[in-house]
Amino acid sequence: QQQVKQSPQSLIVQKGGIPIINCAYENTAFDYFPWYQQFPGKGPALLIAIRPDVSEKKEGRFTISFNKSAKQFSLHIMDSQPGDSATYFCAARGGGTSYGKLTFGQGTILTVHP
Amino acid sequence: NAGVMQNPRHLVRRRGQEARLRCSPMKGHSHVYWYRQLPEEGLKFMVYLQKENIIDESGMPKERFSAEFPKEGPSILRIQQVVRGDSAAYFCASSPRTGEYEQFFGPGTRLTVL
Numbered sequence: 001q002q003q004v005k006q007s008p009q010s011l012i013v014q015k016g017g018i019p020i021i022n023c024a025y026e027n028t029a030f031d032y033f034p035w036y037q038q039f040p041g042k043g044p045a046l047l048i049a050i051r052p053d054v055s056e057k058k059e060g061r062f063t064i065s066f067n068k069s070a071k072q073f074s075l076h077i078m079d080s081q082p083g084d085s086a087t088y089f090c091a092a093r094g095g096g097t098s099y100g101k102l103t104f105g106q107g108t109i110l111t112v113h114p
Numbered sequence: 115n116a117g118v119m120q121n122p123r124h125l126v127r128r129r130g131q132e133a134r135l136r137c138s139p140m141k142g143h144s145h146v147y148w149y150r151q152l153p154e155e156g157l158k159f160m161v162y163l164q165k166e167n168i169i170d171e172s173g174m175p176k177e178r179f180s181a182e183f184p185k186e187g188p189s190i191l192r193i194q195q196v197v198r199g200d201s202a203a204y205f206c207a208s209s210p211r212t213g214e215y216e217q218f219f220g221p222g223t224r225l226t227v228l
Contacts, residue, residue, distance in 0.1 A: 006156075034216070043118075043205050043219035044157065089156055100145065100209075101170055102217060104156040 004092050006105025013080055014113050021075045021108045023090035028071070030092035034102070035064065035075050038087045047088075048075070080112045116141065118208050118220035126226045133193040133200070135223045139208030145169075146189040147217060148181060151203040163189060196227045 006023045013019045023033075032051055036044035050057045050064045050073065057064045061078040077084055090105040119138040127133050139146050144165050149157040162170040163183040174181065178196075183189040193200055203224050207217035 036219075041221075043221045045219065046216055049216070099170075100147065100162045101159045101172070102147070102149075102157075102207075103159065104149075106156045107154075 004090060004103050004105045006090050006108060008108060009106065010109040010111070012111045012113065015081060017080050017112070019077050019080055019084075019110055019112075021088055021090070021110075022072065023074065023105050024070075024072045025092050025103075026071065027092070027094065027103075029094060030103075032093040033064070033066065033073050034091050034093075035062075036089045036091060036104075038089065038107075044089060077110075080110075082112045082114050085110055085112050118143075118206055118218050120204075120206050120220035120223050122223060123221060124224050124226070126228065127196045128228050129197055130195050133196050133225055133227075135191040135193075135204050135206075135225070137189040137191070137206030137208075137220060139189070139206075140218055143208035143210050143218075145209045145211065146183050147207045147209075148189075148191050149205045149207065151205060151222070153202075157205060160191070193225075196225075198227045201225055201227045 004025050011019050034049035035047045037047045038044045048059045048062045050066050052068050055066050063076040066073045088108045091102045094101050118140055121136050146163045148160040150160055151157045159173040161174050161181045166185050178194045180192045203222045205219050205222045207219045209217050
């Protein structure tokens with residue numbers, strides 16, 4: 001019940017394309033859903049985050065869509081660039097006794113070809 | 115404002131030795147989280163600490179692993195009698211206080227056990 005399932009495992013798009021990464025969760029106590037971007041040899045960096053009372057959030061070229069009833073959320077990257085090539089992780093923060101702890105998806109390796 | 119700092123960045127130990135990983139949170143942050151990332155996997159929560167207190171250690175292996183965050187100085191993740199399966203990247207994150215959602219990650223310590 002604490003898992004977050006992420007798909008696809010890897011994704012290849014051309015420059016300008018719109019990659020979409022999906023995540024699903026079971027635990028309804030999760031109350032915060034961030035997306036992190038990680039480059040090789042670096043730590044994850046927060047990209048964008050959403051709370052379950054909002055259905056969509058947009059920051060620059062990055063958009064999160066959130067479907068509370070389906071317990072799913074997704075990341076869309078508009079006008080993707082080669083510099084967006086990285087590993088993307090969705091995550092969920094637990095409520096209750098797991099407050100503070102982030103549960104991560106397995107990651108998606110994104111490659112954007114020029 | 116300096117980010118989360120971790121040292122060493124790379125650590126090589128032989129089986130049976132001890133590994134000490136250090137994390138200095140961002141200035142003003144009093145909450146520290148440790149995560150482990152195995153090769154080509156997502157990050158797994160290990161432990162959540164506030165100054166002088168362990169809040170959640172549900173992700174810590176029962177033996178050989180310990181963590182502390184003293185009143186003064188960095189947080190320490192200690193692994194005794196390391197085994198090859200401990201080889202991973204260990205990331206520390208920090209956040210300002212309870213109720214603040216964003217966790218800022220450090221660059222990680224890559225532990226290799228020979």
